[in-house]
Amino acid sequence: MNAATPLVALERVGLSFGNGAPVLQEVSLSVAKGEFLALIGASGCGKSTLLRVMAGLQQPTSGRVARPQASDNIGIVFQDATLMPWASAFDNVALPLRLRHTPRAALHDRVMTALAQVGLADRAAARPHELSGGMKMRVALARALVVEPSLLLLDEPFAALDEITRLRLSDDLSSLQAKLGMAVVFVTHAVSESVALADRVLVMARAPGRIMAQFTVDAPHPRHQDFRQAAAFLTMVAEVSASLRQTLHAGDDL
Amino acid sequence: MTASLRYRLLPLLSVLVLLALWQGLVMGLALRPFVLPAPSLIVHTLLHDRALLDAAALVTLRTTLQALGLAAFGGLGLALLFAQSPGIGRALFPIAVILQVTPIIAIAPLLLIYLSTHAAVLLAAFLVAFFPLLAACVQGLGAVDPGLADLFALSGASRWQELRLLRLPTMLPWFLGGLRVAGGLALIGAIVAELAAGASGAGSGLATVIVESGFQLNIPRMYAALVIISAMGIGLFAITTWLARWLLRHRPEGRQQSWA
Numbered sequence: 156m157n158a159a160t161p162l163v164a165l166e167r168v169g170l171s172f173g174n175g176a177p178v179l180q181e182v183s184l185s186v187a188k189g190e191f192l193a194l195i196g197a198s199g200c201g202k203s204t205l206l207r208v209m210a211g212l213q214q215p216t217s218g219r220v221a222r223p224q225a226s227d228n229i230g231i232v233f234q235d236a237t238l239m240p241w242a243s244a245f246d247n248v249a250l251p252l253r254l255r256h257t258p259r260a261a262l263h264d265r266v267m268t269a270l271a272q273v274g275l276a277d278r279a280a281a282r283p284h285e286l287s288g289g290m291k292m293r294v295a296l297a298r299a300l301v302v303e304p305s306l307l308l309l310d311e312p313f314a315a316l317d318e319i320t321r322l323r324l325s326d327d328l329s330s331l332q333a334k335l336g337m338a339v340v341f342v343t344h345a346v347s348e349s350v351a352l353a354d355r356v357l358v359m360a361r362a363p364g365r366i367m368a369q370f371t372v373d374a375p376h377p378r379h380q381d382f383r384q385a386a387a388f389l390t391m392v393a394e395v396s397a398s399l400r401q402t403l404h405a406g407d408d409l
Numbered sequence: 410m411t412a413s414l415r416y417r418l419l420p421l422l423s424v425l426v427l428l429a430l431w432q433g434l435v436m437g438l439a440l441r442p443f444v445l446p447a448p449s450l451i452v453h454t455l456l457h458d459r460a461l462l463d464a465a466a467l468v469t470l471r472t473t474l475q476a477l478g479l480a481a482f483g484g485l486g487l488a489l490l491f492a493q494s495p496g497i498g499r500a501l502f503p504i505a506v507i508l509q510v511t512p513i514i515a516i517a518p519l520l521l522i523y524l525s526t527h528a529a530v531l532l533a534a535f536l537v538a539f540f541p542l543l544a545a546c547v548q549g550l551g552a553v554d555p556g557l558a559d560l561f562a563l564s565g566a567s568r569w570q571e572l573r574l575l576r577l578p579t580m581l582p583w584f585l586g587g588l589r590v591a592g593g594l595a596l597i598g599a600i601v602a603e604l605a606a607g608a609s610g611a612g613s614g615l616a617t618v619i620v621e622s623g624f625q626l627n628i629p630r631m632y633a634a635l636v637i638i639s640a641m642g643i644g645l646f647a648i649t650t651w652l653a654r655w656l657l658r659h660r661p662e663g664r665q666q667s668w669a
Binding site: 229235237 | 554556557559560561562563564565566570574575578581659660661
């Protein structure tokens with residue numbers, strides 16, 4: 156980790172919508188190169204909005220955001236796979252490259268590499284409606300990886316999946332991150348998922364959204380299923396859960 | 410005969426039964442042709458008056474297709490304009506609604522005063538077909554997945570890329586649904602305007618044939634013209650349905666495009 160030159164740095168970022176109600180208040184955080192950061196909080200705490208601010212899709216109303224340079228690509232995965240239903244898995248993954256006018260010759264290899272990374276090289280021609288929920292999510296992940304991002308933003312990517320698929324995908328994500336070395340910001344409302352994957356867990360409170368606590372998970376990557384049985388893991392889950400419960404009490408009625 | 414073939418032939422069978430009942434009724438009660446012509450006489454009229462009916466059918470068909478084509482381009486074009494500039498949408502939408510809610514039968518006589526018969530009929534058919542296509546395109550262009558829109562923004566997509574790769578493909582099923590509705594409506598609009606034109610002795614389409622045959626109490630020919638209009642409506646519906654199926658064949662909704 157190189158804390159001296161963070162990939163993303165937010166300084167006292169605030170954001171309010173038209174009606175004046177603050178969504179984010181005084182949020183300061185930084186993401187180092189190659190770091191895996193989890194943002195956890197109850198629904199409506201502004202964690203997705205925070206992710207959009209990091210991606211540059213939303214401008215904050217106050218504070219400063221230092222974002223990756225143009226040469227550093229950002230990959231993003233949403234809660235739903237958000238694939239183009241009319242396009243094959245290949246064409247869906249190829250989309251960010253086509254939008255960036257990548258030459259045709261390089262495009263094919265990069266798309267196939269990304270599909271192979273998520274284990275779907277043999278389903279390149281499949282349309283989204285022919286794929287399972289987990290496979291669609293893998294295509295969405297491949298679409299984010301194909302730009303070779305230095306920052307990967309994940310907005311509750313596994314929330315709509317069943318438990319087994321979720322565990323398998325989070326294993327694969329851990330391996331991919333260890334192999335490719337990009338920084339990951341992972342938004343979730345599942346405590347065990349955040350601890351299992353992240354180097355750092357930030358706990359957010361809602362109304363207004365702000366960062367309440369920070370935990371460091373000191374374990375090597377990639378982490379697999381057995382890490383979820385380790386004593387250190389269980390202790391950390393208990394601590395993060397307690398902190399999350401406090402944010403609920405500190406906040407208003409929920 | 411397999412069960413599935415029998416199932417497919419069921420609609421055809423019901424039409425044949427209806428025709429047989431009709432034929433039997435006319436023959437059994439010895440009804441005169443000017444009261445109710447038998448199906449056999451209608452078929453005979455279709456063949457006997459072929460030259461006249463073909464010419465009239467061609468006029469109506471050409472007007473209908475021209476109107477549908479203009480409505481498709483116009484509806485799509487205006488919807489794109491609305492999408493680019495909400496202000497224009499706000500300004501023009503009331504006019505589109507006024508034209509839509511005012512019955513075409515009430516507008517047609519005015520159009521016939523100001524325009525040539527062909528132009529008036531074409532405009533009437535266009536006005537009826539235009540609105541559903543405009544509404545469908547506006548809805549379709551607005552149905553873009555916000556996540557995909559974010560992805561396009563994140564990739565630095567140009568407006569043209571967003572239109573071509575995201576908005577137009579998203580809109581396609583809506584457009585095709587609108588086209589299916591507009592096909593039938595264009596025919597209705599053309600027929601209505603032709604009726605109004607025929608009442609004043611002008612025009613040359615199928616509805617004009619109906620009006621003139623009515624004056625002459627040539628009931629079989631009225632039925633013959635009616636049969637052709639029906640066939641045209643069915644044909645338009647079948648073609649637009651087939652087009653939707655074919656263009657959407659790779660999408661889940663493509664297989665849901667039913668004939669019924």
